[in-house]
Amino acid sequence: MTNIRVPSDVPARLDDGFERIRREQRLPGEFPRAVLDEADWVASVPRFGGRDLTELPFVTIDPLGSMDLDQALHLERLRGGYRVWYAIADVGAFVRPGGAIDAEARTRGETVYMPLDKVPLHPKVISEDAASLLPGVTRPAAVWRIDLDAEGRTVGADVQRGLVRSRERLDYDYVQAAVDTGTAGGTLALLAEVGRLRLELERERGGVTLPTPEQEVVPDGGGYRLEYRVPLPAEAWNAQISLLTGMAAASMMLDAEIGVLRVLPPPRSGDLAKVRRVADALGVPWPGGASYGDVVHDLDPKNPQQAAFLHESKVLLRGAGYVAFNGEPPKLAEHVAVAAPYAHVTAPLRRLVDRYATEVCLAVAAGEPVPQDVEEALAGLPDIMSATGRRAGAVERACVDLVEAFLLRDRVGQAFDAMVIDTDEHREGGQVQLADPAVIARCDGPLPLGEQVSVRLTQADPATREVRFTLA
DSSP: OOSEEOOTTOOHHHHHHHHHHHHHTTOOOSOOHHHHHHHHHHHHSOOOOSEEOTTSOOEEEOSTTOOOOOEEEEEEEETTEEEEEEEEEOGGGTOOTTSHHHHHHHHHOBOEEOSSOEEOSSOHHIIIIISSOOBTSEEEEEEEEEEEETTSOEEEEEEEEEEEEBOEEEOHHHHHHHHHTTOOOHHHHHHHHHHHHHHHHHHHHTOOOOOOOEEEEEEETTEEEEEEEOOOHHHHHHHHHHHHHHHHHHHHHHHHTEEEEEEBOOOOHHHHHHHHHHHHHHTOOOOTTOOHHHHHHTOOTTSHHHHHHHHHGGGGGOOOEEEEEESSOOSOOOBTTTTBOOOOOSOTTTBHHHHHHHHHHHHHHTTOOOOHHHHHHGGGHHHHHHHHHHHHHHHHHHHHHHHHHHHHTTOTTOEEEEEEEEEOSSSSOEEEEETTTTEEEEEESOOOTTOEEEEEEEEEETTTTEEEEEEO
16 A cells, blocks of 8 residues: 555646656556456456355455455454464456466556555456455455464464455454444454464564554645554554464465565664664664564654654665575575565455465465466566566655645745754765654755754755755
8 A cells, every 4th residue: 555645636736746657657557458358257257166164254454445355354262272264365266377467467566556546456357346355245265274372373374265255344443443442342352362462472573563654645724734644553453464374374385395485684784773873863762682673662653753763764674575486495584574484475466476375375285286387487476576566666755755745835935843864974964754744855954863953945846756955
């Protein structure tokens, strides 16, 4: 999802700016006729199969209005632990390797989300209808069954094809309100319980989940303003179920010595030293012997200094990629932020690699050979995902820059309170974070890291998408 939220009734000039970003980044347009024709056909005659699990009361939890529903979950309490049922949209039941949809998906790599629309990986007849785990309809799925002990540790995992029927489409605000008011029962109550246990285990492993605030455009009288939105705990609980499944998939593929992993190397010593300096400057406690993960887990993103640290410390989590293997497992098989081997398998409607990794896991779990077309495709997936991931990242950055420049365009010359969150090593200047409006931008001048300063807006140009400040 995009990291900036924009209402649908934005001015035409801003909408035009998003369209220019699409052109600049050469995002795919409409699907070719051959792809749409194949999608219409496979949507009407999918390869249904597997165990009938429609009696399980699955629910989906996604941002409000989502139609491409990849995951549905159902949680049970067992004697001495829990059982997680996690149904993942079975894109392999619709998309045949080597077909027109598959070929087009390999050029797109992933769904690119923009503030007002998206460039989907698959045609909507698949991603928002036939394969989507919409409520009240039977859908094919790759269904994970993961058993946990009383502390939330995995004690067994399996995956198989099945048929599921989601009961409800829920959003994060609803789930959070149900938990907070004590009205949550069944799966929602257990989601909070298991999610908290898994977060504690993540901390124990040394893993990191950054609760970085998002930017959100909200109406303000006759115009708009930018605010920060802090993610809800329910979003972190739900993410832990996805991480749990990705870890189980990685373990399964490593044991079988075939698959594709999402990996992230340890941070460079220079980056870690810089982040420690930023923590000291911002007054963020970093006790001796504590890991970066220990520090992050105790932070409050509503605190301006700590929010600034969370943003700046993202440098330690850069450099993630994919590695495919068929035979001896790779030397780098761990994702340092997860603090364990990890694979992407839970978003096949939106990410190409997930479909292939899921097919590997389904074969391994069934004791069958990995299909030849899947095996042959694995080696090329890291390059595809790397290229398309860079494009998606560039689109997101450009959209954020555009929105900031557009909303500040009439305020050039005004002064704002800001916090210095980064400074250049070899010249004056760096980055500052404004609390109101919610903007992070370049600032010129001798900046004191971690201190509050007054800055003056010198440039806000929607055409170039550049925002720049100087010390006031």
